[in-house]
Amino acid sequence: xxxxxxxxxxxxxxxxxxxxxxxxxxxxxxxxxxxxxxxxxxxxxxxxxxxxxxxxxxxxxxxxxxxxxxxxxxxxxxxxxxxxxxxxxxxxxxxxxxxxxxxxxxxxxxxxxxxxxxxxxxxxxxxxxxxxxxxxxxxxxxxxxxxxxxxxxxxxxxxxxxxxxxxxxxxxxxxxxxxxxxxxxxxxxxxxxxxxxxxxxxxxxxxxxxxxxxxxxxxxxxxxxxxxxxxxxxxxxxxxxxxxxxxxxxxxxxxxxxxxxxxxxxxxxxxxxxxxxxxxxxxxxxxxxxxxxxxxxxxxxxxxxxxxxxxxxxxxxxxx
Amino acid sequence: xxxxxxxxxxxxxxxxxxxxxxxxxxxxxxxxxxxxxxxxxxxxxxxxxxxxxxxxxxxxxxxxxxxxxxxxxxxxxxxxxxxxxxxxxxxxxxxxxxxxxxxxxxxxxxxxxxxxxxxxxxxxxxxxxxxxxxxxxxxxxxxxxxxxxxxxxxxxxxxxxxxxxxxxxxxxxxxxxxxxxxxxxxxxxxxxxxxxxxxxxxxxxxxxxxxxxxxxxxxxxxxxxx
Numbered sequence: 001x002x003x004x005x006x007x008x009x010x011x012x013x014x015x016x017x018x019x020x021x022x023x024x025x026x027x028x029x030x031x032x033x034x035x036x037x038x039x040x041x042x043x044x045x046x047x048x049x050x051x052x053x054x055x056x057x058x059x060x061x062x063x064x065x066x067x068x069x070x071x072x073x074x075x076x077x078x079x080x081x082x083x084x085x086x087x088x089x090x091x092x093x094x095x096x097x098x099x100x101x102x103x104x105x106x107x108x109x110x111x112x113x114x115x116x117x118x119x120x121x122x123x124x125x126x127x128x129x130x131x132x133x134x135x136x137x138x139x140x141x142x143x144x145x146x147x148x149x150x151x152x153x154x155x156x157x158x159x160x161x162x163x164x165x166x167x168x169x170x171x172x173x174x175x176x177x178x179x180x181x182x183x184x185x186x187x188x189x190x191x192x193x194x195x196x197x198x199x200x201x202x203x204x205x206x207x208x209x210x211x212x213x214x215x216x217x218x219x220x221x222x223x224x225x226x227x228x229x230x231x232x233x234x235x236x237x238x239x240x241x242x243x244x245x246x247x248x249x250x251x252x253x254x255x256x257x258x259x260x261x262x263x264x265x266x267x268x269x270x271x272x273x274x275x276x277x278x279x280x281x282x283x284x285x286x287x288x289x290x291x292x293x294x295x296x297x298x299x300x301x302x303x304x305x306x307x308x309x310x311x312x313x314x315x316x317x318x319x320x
Numbered sequence: 321x322x323x324x325x326x327x328x329x330x331x332x333x334x335x336x337x338x339x340x341x342x343x344x345x346x347x348x349x350x351x352x353x354x355x356x357x358x359x360x361x362x363x364x365x366x367x368x369x370x371x372x373x374x375x376x377x378x379x380x381x382x383x384x385x386x387x388x389x390x391x392x393x394x395x396x397x398x399x400x401x402x403x404x405x406x407x408x409x410x411x412x413x414x415x416x417x418x419x420x421x422x423x424x425x426x427x428x429x430x431x432x433x434x435x436x437x438x439x440x441x442x443x444x445x446x447x448x449x450x451x452x453x454x455x456x457x458x459x460x461x462x463x464x465x466x467x468x469x470x471x472x473x474x475x476x477x478x479x480x481x482x483x484x485x486x487x488x489x490x491x492x493x494x495x496x497x498x499x500x501x502x503x504x505x506x507x508x509x510x511x512x513x514x515x516x517x518x519x520x521x522x523x524x525x526x527x528x529x530x531x532x533x534x535x536x537x538x539x540x541x542x543x544x545x546x
Contacts, residue, residue: 174328174331175327175328178328178331179331180334183338303426305426309430310430310433313433313437314338
C-alpha cells in the first residue's frame with residue numbers, strides 16, 4: 001500500500017476509533033462517578049445499550065417543528081467526526097486530512113454543531129429547550145474568548161495552528177513541556193472542557209430537573225434514532241475534546257511514529273489509557289465540586305480567560 | 321556573576337511560578353473563606369517547591385531552610401492558628417463580601433499583572449547574572465500587588481488577612497531568587513512573623529466579632545447610635 005493510501009486508511013481508522021470507543025469513555029466516566037459517590041453504578045457498556053435501544057425505537061416529531069429539528073442530530077453526530085480527521089488521535093505524523101483545517105477550524109466545527117442543536121431546541125416550541133438553548137448561548141458567548149485565547153497562546157508557542165505541529169512542539173523536550181505558558185493553557189483548556197461539555201461546576205449532566213438544566217434540556221424532544229445520534233454525537237464530542245487535551249496538550253507522546261500496525265495498535269492502547277486517566281480526573285473534579293449558580297458561571301470563565309491572558313503575556317514578556 | 325543553570329530547571333521554576341500565580345488568583349476569586357485558605361496553603365506549597373528547586377539548582381543550602389520554614393509556618397501553622405483564633409469564621413462562613421464583583425476583580429488582577437511585569441522590566445537587566453530572577457521577581461511583585469488589591473476590595477477581615485498573607489508569599493517568592501544566602505536566623509525571623517500576624521489578626525477578628533456579631537469590617541465605616 002502506498003503511503004498516501006495508508007494515511008487515508010489510518011485517518012478513517014481514527015473515525016472508527018472515535019465511533020467505537022466514545023460510548024465506552026462515557027460509560028466509564030459514569031461508572032467511576034457513581035462509584036466515587038458510593039453507588040454500585042451502571043455497566044460501562046450501558047451507553048452502547050442505550051444507543052442500540054434508541055435506534056430500534058420509533059421516532060416522534062412535533063408537527064410544529066421544521067427541517068432544523070431533523071437536521072440537527074445529523075450535524076451533532078457528524079461534526080466530531082470531521083474534527084477527529086484533523087487531530088492526532090493515535091499517530092504522531094499528519095494523516096491524509098490533517099491540513100484540511102487547523103485548530104480554528106476545529107473550533108468552528110464545534111460551534112456549528114452547537115449552533116444547530118441550540119436552534120433545534122428552540123424549533124420544537126418546548127419552553128425548557130428554549131431556555132436551555134439561550135443558557136447554552138450565554139455560556140458559549142463567555143467561553144468564546146477563552147477558546148480564542150487558548151488557540152492564540154498555543155499557536156504563538158508552536159508557531160502553527162495545526163494540531164500535529166503543536167503536539168510535536170510540546171513533546172520535543174521536557175523544558176518545552178514545563179513552560180509556564182503550557183501549564184496555564186492546560187488548566188484553561190480543562191476549565192473550557194468543563195464549560196463546553198456542560199459538566200459540573202457549570203452544569204449537572206446527571207440532573208433531572210428541566211428548569212435547572214443548561215445544555216441538556218435542548219435534546220429533551222428527541223426520540224428514536226435522532227436521540228441515538230444526539231447521544232452518540234455527544235459522547236464523540238467529549239472524546240474528541242479529551243483527545244485534544246491528552247494528545248495535544250498534556251501528554252504529547254506515546255503516539256505511533258510509524259505506519260506499522262503494531263505501532264498503531266500499541267498507540268491506540270496507550271491513548272485509551274491516557275483517556276482513562278483523564279476520565280478519572282474529570283470524575284474526581286465533578287464529584288468534589290458543587291454546581292455553580294447560573295450567574296456565577298461568568299466568574300468561572302473569567303478566571304479561565306485571565307489564565308489564558310497570563311499564558312500569552314508570559315510569552316510576550318519573555319518568561320520561558 | 322553566577323553559574324548558568326539548566327534550561328529544564330528554569331522551566332520547572334517557571335511552572336511553579338505559574339502555579340503560584342494560579343493559586344494566588346484562587347485566593348482572590350474564592351467566594352468561600354475555607355477555599356481561600358486552601359488556595360493560600362497551596363500557594364505556600366508552591367513557594368516551598370520553588371525554594372527547593374532553587375536550592376537544588378544553585379546549590380544553596382539556606383534555601384532548604386527557607387523551604388522547611390515556609391512549609392512549617394504557612395502550610396501547617398497558619399491554618400492551625402486561624403482555626404484556634406477565628407475557627408467559626410474560617411470554617412463556618414459560606415460567602416465573603418467584597419466591594420467589587422469577581423469578573424471585575426479578575427480583570428483588575430490582569431492589569432496589575434501587566435503593571436508588575438513592566439515595573440520589573442527596568443530592574444531585570446541589572447540582575448542579568450542572577451538566574452531565576454526573571455521568573456521569580458515579576459511573579460513575586462504581581463502577588464504583592466494582588467495581595468494589596470485583595471485587602472482593598474474584601475470587606476471581610478479574614479479575607480483581608482488572606483490578602484496580607486499572599487503579599488507576604490509574593491515578597492518571599494521574589495526575594496528567594498535574589499537573596500539566597502541570608503543567615504538562617506534571619507529566615508526564621510522573617511517566617512515566624514507570618515503565624516504571629518495570623519494570630520494577632522485572628523484575635524482581632526475574634527474581638528470584632530464579639531462586639532459587632534460579624535467580621536464584615538466593610539460595614540464598620542459608619543457610626544452606630546446605641
